[in-house]
Amino acid sequence: xxxxxxxxxxxxxxxxxxxxxxxxxxxxxxxxxxxxxxxxxxxxxxxxxxxxxxxxxxxxxxxxxxxxxxxxxxxxxxxxxxxxxxxxxxxxxxxxxxxxxxxxxxxxxxxxxxxxxxxxxxxxxxxxxxxxxxxxxxxxxxxxxxxxxxxxxxxxxxxxxxxxxxxxxxxxxxxxxxxxxxxxxxxxxxxxxxxxxxxxxxxxxxxxxxxxxxxxxxxxxxxxxxxxxxxxxxxxxxxxxxxxxxxxxxxxxxxxxxxxxxxxxxxxxxxxxxxxxxxxxxxxxxxxxxxxxxxxxxxxxxxxxxxxxxxxxxxxxxxxxxxxxxxxxxxxxxxxxxxxxxxxxx
Amino acid sequence: xxxxxxxxxxxxxxxxxxxxxxxxxxxxxxxxxxxxxxxxxxxxxxxxxxxxxxxxxxxxxxxxxxxxxxxxxxxxxxxxxxxxxxxxxxxxxxxxxxxxxxxxxxxxxxxxxxxxxxxxxxxxxxxxxxxxxxxxxxxxxxxxxxxxxxxxxxxxxxxxxxxxxxxxxxxxxxxxxxxxxxxxxxxxxxxxxxxxxxxxxxxxxxxxxxxxxxxxxxxxxxxxxxxxxxxxxxxxxxxxxxxxxxxxxxxxxxxxxxxxxxxxxxxxxxxxxxxxxxxxxxxxxxxxxxxxxxxxxxxxxxxxxxxxxxxxxxxxxxxxxxxxxxxxxxxxxxxxxxxxxxxxxx
Numbered sequence: 001x002x003x004x005x006x007x008x009x010x011x012x013x014x015x016x017x018x019x020x021x022x023x024x025x026x027x028x029x030x031x032x033x034x035x036x037x038x039x040x041x042x043x044x045x046x047x048x049x050x051x052x053x054x055x056x057x058x059x060x061x062x063x064x065x066x067x068x069x070x071x072x073x074x075x076x077x078x079x080x081x082x083x084x085x086x087x088x089x090x091x092x093x094x095x096x097x098x099x100x101x102x103x104x105x106x107x108x109x110x111x112x113x114x115x116x117x118x119x120x121x122x123x124x125x126x127x128x129x130x131x132x133x134x135x136x137x138x139x140x141x142x143x144x145x146x147x148x149x150x151x152x153x154x155x156x157x158x159x160x161x162x163x164x165x166x167x168x169x170x171x172x173x174x175x176x177x178x179x180x181x182x183x184x185x186x187x188x189x190x191x192x193x194x195x196x197x198x199x200x201x202x203x204x205x206x207x208x209x210x211x212x213x214x215x216x217x218x219x220x221x222x223x224x225x226x227x228x229x230x231x232x233x234x235x236x237x238x239x240x241x242x243x244x245x246x247x248x249x250x251x252x253x254x255x256x257x258x259x260x261x262x263x264x265x266x267x268x269x270x271x272x273x274x275x276x277x278x279x280x281x282x283x284x285x286x287x288x289x290x291x292x293x294x295x296x297x298x299x300x301x302x303x304x305x306x307x308x309x310x311x312x313x314x315x316x317x318x319x320x321x322x323x324x325x326x327x328x329x330x331x332x333x334x335x336x337x338x339x340x341x342x343x344x345x346x
Numbered sequence: 347x348x349x350x351x352x353x354x355x356x357x358x359x360x361x362x363x364x365x366x367x368x369x370x371x372x373x374x375x376x377x378x379x380x381x382x383x384x385x386x387x388x389x390x391x392x393x394x395x396x397x398x399x400x401x402x403x404x405x406x407x408x409x410x411x412x413x414x415x416x417x418x419x420x421x422x423x424x425x426x427x428x429x430x431x432x433x434x435x436x437x438x439x440x441x442x443x444x445x446x447x448x449x450x451x452x453x454x455x456x457x458x459x460x461x462x463x464x465x466x467x468x469x470x471x472x473x474x475x476x477x478x479x480x481x482x483x484x485x486x487x488x489x490x491x492x493x494x495x496x497x498x499x500x501x502x503x504x505x506x507x508x509x510x511x512x513x514x515x516x517x518x519x520x521x522x523x524x525x526x527x528x529x530x531x532x533x534x535x536x537x538x539x540x541x542x543x544x545x546x547x548x549x550x551x552x553x554x555x556x557x558x559x560x561x562x563x564x565x566x567x568x569x570x571x572x573x574x575x576x577x578x579x580x581x582x583x584x585x586x587x588x589x590x591x592x593x594x595x596x597x598x599x600x601x602x603x604x605x606x607x608x609x610x611x612x613x614x615x616x617x618x619x620x621x622x623x624x625x626x627x628x629x630x631x632x633x634x635x636x637x638x639x640x641x642x643x644x645x646x647x648x649x650x651x652x653x654x655x656x657x658x659x660x661x662x663x664x665x666x667x668x669x670x671x672x673x674x675x676x677x678x679x680x681x682x683x684x685x686x687x688x689x690x691x692x
Contacts, residue, residue, distance in 0.1 A: 051385055
């Protein structure tokens with residue numbers, strides 16, 4: 001329930017920026033000057049730097065009828081930090097630009113930014129700049145993140161996997177996609193019967209996976225402490241199948257993945273079944289899990305063997321052997337890449 | 347006239363990115379890896395770095411009924427480079443994200459990117475990353491630029507102006523706003539009579555100022571060669587008045603500006619009069635000129651005195667004396683800040 005409503009037009013662009021960046025703290029040593037001049041000023045370390053950018057568009061990436069603005073702000077930062085993690089790097093600064101129509105109030109934008117700020121605090125990144133403009137229609141959020149290589153190592157690319165490397169996945173997969181199905185069904189039910197109370201408890205985990213994904217910086221720090229440098233890495237934004245294809249293409253290598261090793265949470269599994277979906281297909285083609293997928297040298301296996309949240313799901317092999325799923329019945333099934341094509345949506 | 351039309355849906359996101367970034371060259375020594383991984387990899391120099399971002403939204407910042415896509419792509423880069431210039435820095439890398447609806451074809455996006463690439467070449471910046479997504483409605487372009495301090499100096503902020511400093515403006519002002527009026531009138535005329543031929547020649551300069559602004563990197567390089575470090579600097583994106591207010595606020599200082607010193611091109615002047623606009627008001631409140639406004643120590647005046655394109659339009663004074671225009675009739679008129687408020691537009 002919105003109690004107060006302050007029109008954005010009452011503030012103007014500069015007033016809005018002042019309001020939204022109020023209370024932003026700069027904590028990184030590499031940040032010299034944040035928001036407020038023509039550009040932010042940074043003092044990067046001597047190592048290599050990484051930069052990545054992602055744009056979230058209303059009606060394409062999120063549906064505000066069930067996505068709380070605060071979670072959206074958090075997710076916008078998290079998915080960008082995930083790209084830095086996927087380079088085995090540590091995020092340092094972000095810029096956040098938003099285009100927003102008059103249907104949004106100052107209070108709505110403050111909710112969005114409270115999520116942005118919470119994520120910045122959690123991932124230890126400084127919000128150093130951005131742009132705020134009006135939009136004729138929906139909300140658009142564009143984030144750019146800067147990071148630095150962890151532990152003075154070179155960033156890890158998609159291209160270093162070699163034959164025999166072990167393919168690892170963090171956390172669990174398919175949950176974000178299943179959570180989206182839950183939210184979409186609840187929306188339909190709500191529209192049919194606005195007095196319906198959604199069954200939140202039962203689907204809490206998968207809904208959280210969709211609404212508030214966490215970039216796996218914890219894994220990056222642990223790999224650094226264990227002195228493990230993955231040979232290739234990517235984050236799971238478009239589904240396991242699509243990401244394995246990227247590693248394959250960049251590294252020039254094939255993969256075998258064991259169906260029974262692909263980590264799927266129990267709630268994800270049960271909910272998928274309830275929705276008549278095949279759980280492994282949700283993991284392969286679902287997307288938005290923002291887990292890490294990486295390869296390690298066999299030598300490093302011992303160091304990770306007992307890690308509670310890193311799963312050894314397959315191995316790299318000769319390119320000519322292809323990319324296959326070894327099913328629970330030991331069948332070898334070639335995997336098809338099925339990344340999400342925004343442009344073909346209705 | 348569009349001869350060919352390839353639907354974006356036929357390519358998918360990765361196919362589109364491949365097409366658009368085809369032929370992108372990386373020329374900067376600080377660029378290690380460009381488009382194609384989770385993040386670009388950079389190797390910044392030892393000096394300070396600057397980062398800035400700007401978002402352009404269809405229907406707010408541009409009207410595709412008269413803005414050619416190629417010019418729009420060029421302008422998106424130029425206005426970001428202008429923010430780097432305004433820090434007395436040199437641009438190094440950009441990322442470009444676009445949200446685009448199905449009404450655009452691949453050929454249209456290629457036209458947009460040809461402008462992006464032309465600007466990157468002109469300003470010597472590397473296109474190192476971005477995001478391409480669909481949009482439910484209009485076109486949105488978000489650019490982030492990274493730069494480094496020129497000549498190993500500290501970046502120049504808005505905050506260093508002191509009493510007695512000379513206020514300088516490059517190029518000429520008000521042209522971009524007057525050009526917008528010309529384009530808006532031609533649009534109305536065209537809608538009334540589609541066979542009308544627009545009078546392009548007569549308004550060539552002001553229309554170019556609006557459609558294809560040039561960031562003043564030439565001035566930054568010259569200042570560096572002359573070993574002049576401005577005491578404060580900003581670029582003119584929202585009109586002279588708004589920018590002087592920013593310098594005043596950040597530096598804690600007032601300004602007197604001489605009306606007869608404010609540079610206004612003859613075509614800008616004549617066209618403003620034809621449109622019943624006051625030329626000096628166009629310069630003060632028009633915006634989008636992307637010239638540089640800066641203050642220099644009086645000691646540096648001699649070095650710039652004869653520069654063909656730097657104009658000495660006023661001086662910094664005690665804050666209590668305010669921000670005034672000294673009119674041609676020697677009247678002292680306080681200046682009002684009138685930056686553009688997107689959110690109040692109808």
